[in-house]
Amino acid sequence: MDKETLHSSAELERLSNEINDLDNPADKLKKTIELMEFSISQKGQPDFKTFWNARENCLALFKEEIPPAVRSGYWQKYRELTQQARLLKEHFEEESSFALEQIEKAIEAIENEMNDLENHVEQAELSDFPELFPPIKASRSMYLKLQKELNFLNAYASRINALRKEVAGTKMRMRKKNRFFERLSELGNRVFPKRKEFIETLSDQFASDIDLYIKQRFGQLSADRSPHVYREEIKALQTAAKMLSLNGKSFSETRKKLSECWDKIKELDKQRKKDYDAKKEIFEKNADEIRQKITAYKETSSSEHLSIGEAREKLDEIQKEMKGIELGREEVKQLREEIAEAKKPLLDLLKEEEVKRKKAQLEKEEQRQAAVNQVEEKISDLNSNYSKMEADALVRAIEDLKSEIGSLQIPDIEKEGMLRSFVHVEDAAIEKKDREEKLPEDPLELKNALQKRLQFKQERRSLIKDKFEEYRKASGSSGLDFEQSLHYNQQLTIEKERLEKISSEIKSVEERLSQL
Incomplete structure (x- = not known):
């Protein structure tokens, strides 16, 4: 209850007490009219109960011995206040009716959505949920399935609680209010137990997975494994913990364990740096040896004009040797850049050879296509002019054309198609030869x-x-x-x-x- 409401209640009580202490009917009537006016003029919801009680008392007071002039004035005020109260009552009843309608629609919406919850869950996505990794990779599908449904259940729980508060604060008939509470309780029975069960299942599984991850990854930290990999895994698990609806105990305990793992990674980083500093001299010595070989390769390739195969073989030998010696991360990065620089002329030469190869291939294809086009033109000419040719000339033309088709670099099925395109000419040549012989x-x-x-x-x-x-x-x-x-x-x-x-x-x- 806010300060204004408390003040209004106190004022109403004060006026009621004053009325009870008065003996004069005219004074009592005056104060009762004031009580009526005050009860419907306060902010928020008017106190209609006080108003109608005061109005009833006024009717009784009007029957007392009161001067006519005074009675007439108070009667006019009494009628005006009664009219105002009726108008206010109608207004608040309309507001209450609209509020009831909205509450009804909100409850129906939740009921309909829950009846089709399975389809909603199936269509939902958690695209930003992080990818997991062994040994807990298999749990990801279970997390997604339960969390997608929990997202809906959490939303329903929030809406149900908000509607309960709204129903409790809205003026309506007690029977209607009880019916709303019954429907909200039915929805709550479908949401809250299932929600609690899912949260417990998720929390237990996530806590178990974190313990398994720590046992396998941090039981004995591998110095060969980059701390960056460990960090990315922990970040993914922390993100998953925030996205999953875990209970407070599971969330705080797993967060604490992952923080301890993060501290171990810091220690691993320090140890790796210490080891690196101890081996730095060896790294630099080995790197210098590789650099000498890279320099020797550059000099040899420029003076002796190595073939592409020889150049590639020498560079492969240098890279293979790099893998067999101890080098730090920075040395490896620098040497790779130097090898890439030394390889650039070779790559340029390979690109040039590729351009030449493609050009030769294109020229060969153009020649092949030109030969095909030439043969197709001859076939076309033969089909157009064979009736004008003598038998012997026609036979020679056919044989020459067959020979040319046989020498074309095209699939056999295309050759067959060409031969079939003038088979009628071959038949005609035999007929001509028979006639001319x-x-x-x-x-x-x-x-x-x-x-x-x-x-x-x-x-x-x-x-x-x-x-x-x-x-x-x-x-x-x-x-x-x-x-x-x-x-x-x-x-x-x-x-x-x-x-x-x-x-x-x-x-x-x-x-x-x-x-x-």
Whole structure:
């Protein structure tokens, strides 16, 4: 209760006591009117109970012996105060109704969210939670799972406590207030026990993991392990402790243990510095020996023009020797910088060689593509002009084109495609040759000529048949996409037509031979 409220209560009590001490009805009425006015004019919530009690007392006093003029004045004031009180009551009832509505919505929101808590937890992320390391790396998934749900439970707990205070401080019917408290208690029963259980589980596991980490990492500190690594691990654990909802005991105990580990790292740092100072002379002597070899390499590489392989081998030997001798961190850093500087001409040479290689490769590719383009132009010319050429010239052109295709540096499947693109020209050349060839008139010589033609066509039919079977098997195989299937079916149709045509020609030659 604030000072203003205490003052108002004291004033109301004072006025009530004065009224009780008075005997004159007119004076009593005056003070009772003042009490009515004061009870609804104070800051905050008006004291309606005092007002209505005083109003009832006024009605009784108006029946007493009071001068008419005085009664009339107080009656007017009495009516005005009654009207004001009713308006105030309506206003505060509206405010109370709005507050009740907001409390209802807030409680419903928590109930709905908790009913779908599993999905909320699944979608939540803790992206800034630090990565952990052996021997406690396996606990990270458990920490994330419990902490994500705890984040929601902590938020619900805070909202439930705030709503309890709001319900307690809001004027409403006692039945409604009790119903709100019941619903908040039900929510609390779903939140607080589970929250407590998760906090205990997290706290026990984290304390156990810290003990395991200290036992394995700090049971016997390794001087070979950089203190920086230890520091980063402790920082990660301290960050995890802040992000996890640990109980006070676990948080303070683990913080204390990690602080002790930090002090041990400081001691390790001091010891390493002491050891370094003791070996500094050895480090510098070994570093000078390596520097001499780096200098010798520079002189040799500039005077003897070492090959890339020889230069790389010598530098690798120097780096290998560095790993086999005692050197301090600063010496290692400086020597690496000096080796990098000595290696720069070699790297420049390697870049130059790479540029030359790529240039030669590009030129070779351009030449290859030019040869392909030239052959494709010849195929195009042949397909356009073969009907105008004589049989012998056409046969020579086809053979030359096949030879050029065979010498191209392209995949066999592309060569096959090129050959297929003028197969009809090859068929046309054979037909022309048959038409232009003059068969002898002598029956015996004619028979020999026809037998040679028959043998040639039979051999050609065998080749066409083999190709037909090849495409037939390919088109029936599984795993072909749409384009491949369409290609093989088209080729199969072409070869079928060629096979039928050559078979017809063979039949024609056989009929002529039978007539002889």
